[in-house]
Amino acid sequence: MSKLWQKDYSLDSLMEEFTVSNDYVLDQQLVIADCLASIAHARGLQHIGILTEEELSNLEKGLQRVIELRQKDDFPITIADEDCHTAIEAFLTKEYGEVGKKIHTGRSRNDQVQTALRVWMREFTLKMCKATGELSEALLAFAQKYEDVPMPGRTHMQIAMPSSVGLWAASFAEELYDEAQHLMHLSWMLDQSPLGSAASYGVPIPLDRQFTSEQMGFTRVQNNVLYANNSRGKFEAMLLDGCDYIALTLSKLAQDLILFTLPEFGYFSLPKELCTGSSIMPQKKNPDGLELARSRSSVVSASAQRVKSIIRSLPSGYNRDFQDTKEPLLTGTKASWQLVQIFKRMLSGLQVNEEALIAGCTPELYATDVVLKQVMEGKNFRDTYKEVGLHLNAVSKLDPIKTIQERTSIGTTGNLGLDEDQLFISLLISGCNEVLASYAKAYKELCGIEDVETVLY
Numbered sequence: 465m466s467k468l469w470q471k472d473y474s475l476d477s478l479m480e481e482f483t484v485s486n487d488y489v490l491d492q493q494l495v496i497a498d499c500l501a502s503i504a505h506a507r508g509l510q511h512i513g514i515l516t517e518e519e520l521s522n523l524e525k526g527l528q529r530v531i532e533l534r535q536k537d538d539f540p541i542t543i544a545d546e547d548c549h550t551a552i553e554a555f556l557t558k559e560y561g562e563v564g565k566k567i568h569t570g571r572s573r574n575d576q577v578q579t580a581l582r583v584w585m586r587e588f589t590l591k592m593c594k595a596t597g598e599l600s601e602a603l604l605a606f607a608q609k610y611e612d613v614p615m616p617g618r619t620h621m622q623i624a625m626p627s628s629v630g631l632w633a634a635s636f637a638e639e640l641y642d643e644a645q646h647l648m649h650l651s652w653m654l655d656q657s658p659l660g661s662a663a664s665y666g667v668p669i670p671l672d673r674q675f676t677s678e679q680m681g682f683t684r685v686q687n688n689v690l691y692a693n694n695s696r697g698k699f700e701a702m703l704l705d706g707c708d709y710i711a712l713t714l715s716k717l718a719q720d721l722i723l724f725t726l727p728e729f730g731y732f733s734l735p736k737e738l739c740t741g742s743s744i745m746p747q748k749k750n751p752d753g754l755e756l757a758r759s760r761s762s763v764v765s766a767s768a769q770r771v772k773s774i775i776r777s778l779p780s781g782y783n784r785d786f787q788d789t790k791e792p793l794l795t796g797t798k799a800s801w802q803l804v805q806i807f808k809r810m811l812s813g814l815q816v817n818e819e820a821l822i823a824g825c826t827p828e829l830y831a832t833d834v835v836l837k838q839v840m841e842g843k844n845f846r847d848t849y850k851e852v853g854l855h856l857n858a859v860s861k862l863d864p865i866k867t868i869q870e871r872t873s874i875g876t877t878g879n880l881g882l883d884e885d886q887l888f889i890s891l892l893i894s895g896c897n898e899v900l901a902s903y904a905k906a907y908k909e910l911c912g913i914e915d916v917e918t919v920l921y
């Protein structure tokens with residue numbers, strides 16, 4: 465296929481390989497989003513009298529077919545096509561003739577790819593928000609189930625203060641809730657249509673940007689056409705940063721689990737289906753999934769960093785460098801998605817070994833409690849602290865369950881506030897469902913196909 469910009473010469477093959485790189489492969493992920501945005505654009509052209517009803521109907525049929533082909537994994541894009549935009553226009557021209565040559569009226573591939581990415585990213589963000597909310601919910605249910613199971617609390621990894629499995633699990637639930645909430649805010653930022661900004665400066669035809677934005681189910685138009693193009697990469701980086709916070713949390717959870725599932729600790733164990741073996745040591749049951757979760761979180765961080773490095777010194781307007789933000793976007797988002805999924809699985813198989821946890825609550829864990837009991841009886845803290853510290857051998861183990869129930873300030877082991885956490889998480893999840901349903905409705909109205917998804921995992 466000749467390039468959209470091809471006139472009277474062919475691109476040097478080495479330059480083609482260099483400029484296209486793997487963009488034509490990555491673009492498979494954008495085909496459906498691009499078709500939906502193209503239908504909105506075609507409707508916009510008909511709306512202002514540039515296309516006839518019949519031309520629009522042919523374009524809609526063609527774009528619907530591309531969506532169906534892509535859903536069957538049967539819409540090839542070759543290196544000679546450069547990208548999905550070219551492959552789609554070529555398909556329309558081949559199948560429907562002249563009208564295929566009209567669809568690009570008033571748009572550039574710059575706002576075309578920006579719009580496809582925006583559609584894709586807003587859907588991913590909501591799905592990731594929902595999945596993170598669900599993981600948070602699962603951790604909360606776990607916390608509820610083991611609310612009163614004692615667990616040694618550690619600082620500097622050393623035995624510190626009485627804690628519980630409930631406190632430990634709910635801490636991750638609340639952290640993930642905040643991070644999912646952050647994605648919800650980002651989804652609002654992403655919910656603006658860049659379509660109609662063209663190459664970066666708009667066009668001298670009266671495109672109705674509000675109309676096309678509504679067709680795609682965006683709540684608003686991204687107003688300034690230059691900003692609409694300049695925000696490429698920036699929005700990707702913000703999304704990847706949002707995912708990175710989740711990945712950081714899961715990396716900590718992975719590390720805790722690697723430690724606490726060690727036979728030396730034995731607080732928790734993972735079913736063998738979630739562990740791998742060794743090719744030489746028959747006894748091994750390795751937590752490879754947790755280790756890779758730890759390393760994959762760095763993939764998410766690095767992806768965010770890569771995008772920021774690419775856009776750092778770019779001048780205003782489209783620059784081809786933007787193309788190279790696509791790979792980190794797709795790699796980083798997928799890694800974070802997989803992380804959340806794998807932890808949902810892990811959590812459902814995680815066993816709690818109450819005996820080992822109680823045995824881990826050694827007398828030293830109660831040293832501060834012993835001091836504070838005496839303080840409550842009237843002694844001053846500093847002298848009692850010294851006294852107890854100088855006679856640690858005299859500290860004996862207190863009742864592990866009683867000590868965690870005795871802590872009653874907000875957020876402590878005896879007052880975890882799980883019901884309130886649950887309420888906030890369910891509100892967040894239903895918010896995601898509502899917005900995702902509005903996208904699905906917009907997609908259905910655009911292409912007539914039920915349950916279209918642009919994020920294809």
Ligand code: ARG
Pocket residue numbers: 487547573574577782784786787790
């Ligand atoms: N594949 C390109 C990208 O992702 C499409 C836009 C090309 N635009 C251009 N002016 N060369 O950025």
